[in-house]
Amino acid sequence: xxxxxxxxxxxxxxxxxxxxxxxxxxxxxxxxxxxxxxxxxxxxxxxxxxxxxxxxxxxxxxxxxxxxxxxxxxxxxxxxxxxxxxxxxxxxxxxxxxxxxxxxxxxxxxxxxxxxxxxxxxxxxxxxxxxxxxxxxxxxxxxxxxxxxxxxxxxxxxxxxxxxxxxxxxxxxxxxxxxxxxxxxxxxxxxxxxxxxxxxxxxxxxxxxxxxxxxxxxxxxxxxxxxxxxxxxxxxxxxxxxx
Numbered sequence: 001x002x003x004x005x006x007x008x009x010x011x012x013x014x015x016x017x018x019x020x021x022x023x024x025x026x027x028x029x030x031x032x033x034x035x036x037x038x039x040x041x042x043x044x045x046x047x048x049x050x051x052x053x054x055x056x057x058x059x060x061x062x063x064x065x066x067x068x069x070x071x072x073x074x075x076x077x078x079x080x081x082x083x084x085x086x087x088x089x090x091x092x093x094x095x096x097x098x099x100x101x102x103x104x105x106x107x108x109x110x111x112x113x114x115x116x117x118x119x120x121x122x123x124x125x126x127x128x129x130x131x132x133x134x135x136x137x138x139x140x141x142x143x144x145x146x147x148x149x150x151x152x153x154x155x156x157x158x159x160x161x162x163x164x165x166x167x168x169x170x171x172x173x174x175x176x177x178x179x180x181x182x183x184x185x186x187x188x189x190x191x192x193x194x195x196x197x198x199x200x201x202x203x204x205x206x207x208x209x210x211x212x213x214x215x216x217x218x219x220x221x222x223x224x225x226x227x228x229x230x231x232x233x234x235x236x237x238x239x240x241x242x243x
Contacts, residue, residue, distance in 0.1 A: 007054070008051045008054050008055060008079055009079065012051060012079065012082050012083065012086065014047070041090060041093055041094060044086070044090055045090060048083055048086055048087055048090065051079070051083055052083055055076060055079055055080060055083070058076060059076060062076070137186075140186055140187045140188050141184055141185070141186065141187070141236070142184070142185050142186075142187050142190070142232050142236045142237070142238065143179060143182035143183065143184055143185070143236060143237045143238070144182060144183050144185060144193055144237075144238045144239075144240070145157050145181055145182045145183070145237075145238070145239050145240070146193075146195070146239075146240040146241075146242060147241070147242065148241065148242060148243065149241055152239065152241060155181040156181070157181060157239060158203070158239070158241075182237065187228050187229075187232055187236075188228070190225065190228070191224070191225055191228070192214075192222045192223065192224050192225065193222060193223040193225070193238070193240070194221070194222050195213070195220045195221060195222050195223055195240060195242060196219065196220070196221060196222075197219060197220055197242035197243065198218075198219050198220070198242075198243055199220065199242065199243040200213055200220040200223070200240055200241070200242045200243075201240070201241050202223065202238065202239070202240055203239045203240070203241050204235055204237055204238050204239045205234050205235055206231050206232075206234060206235070206238065207230055207231065207233070207234070209226070209227070209230070210225065210226055210227045210230040210231035210233075211223055211224060211225050211226060211231050212224045212226065220242075223240065
C-alpha cells in the first residue's frame with residue numbers, strides 16, 4: 001500500500017510539473033509546439049485515469065483489511081482532492097486548446113479572405129495602372145508622314161485644291177487618310193525628325209515658334225522640335241513634303 005501511495009504521489013507530482021511545461025508551450029505557440037501540447041495533455045489524462053484506478057484499489061484494500069488506518073485515509077482524501085484539482089486544470093487546458101484551435105481556424109479564414117481581397121485589389125490596381133500607362137502612351141503618341149507630293153497624294157494623305165494646272169494651287173491634308181502611312185513616335189522622347197532632302201516644308205499645322213528646319217551641307221538635315229508640347233498641341237499628325 002505504501003508503494004502504491006508513493007507511486008500515485010509521484011505520478012501526480014509529474015503531472016503538475018508537466019502541466020507547468022504545457023502552459024509554457026501554449027504561450028510560445030507554433031505547429032510543433034501545438035502537437036507537443038496535445039500529446040502532453042493526453043499523457044496527463046491517461047496518468048490521472050490510472051491514478052484514480054489505483055486510489056479505488058487502495059480504498060478497496062483498506063475496507064477489506066478492516067483496519068482503521070486514519071493516516072492512510074487522510075492521504076487517500078488528499079490524493080483524491082489532488083486528482084480532482086488536476087482534472088479541473090487539465091479540462092481548462094483542453095478548453096484553451098480547443099478555443100485556440102477555433103481562433104486559429106477563424107484567423108486562418110480571415111487571413112485567406114484578406115489574401116483574396118488583397119489579390120483582387122492588386123489585380124485591380126495592376127489593371128488601372130496598365131490603363132493609365134496605355135492612355136498616357138496614347139496621349140504621348142504622334143504620327144509623322146514624309147514624302148514628295150506625289151507620294152503623299154498616292155498614299156491618300158494629300159490632295160490638290162484650286163488653281164489651274166497646279167499654278168497657285170494649295171495643298172490640303174485629307175481628313176480620311178490611312179494612318180498606316182504614318183510612322184509613330186513618342187512625343188516625350190522625340191526632339192528631332194530626320195529629313196535629309198534638298199527642300200522640305202511642314203504642311204500640317206504647328207506653331208512656327210515650336211520648330212525649326214535645320215540645314216546642313218546644303219540640304220535640310222532634320223526638323224528640330226523646340227517645344228514638344230507646343231509643337232503637337234494642335235495636331236498629333238505631322239506631314240512633311242520633300243523635294
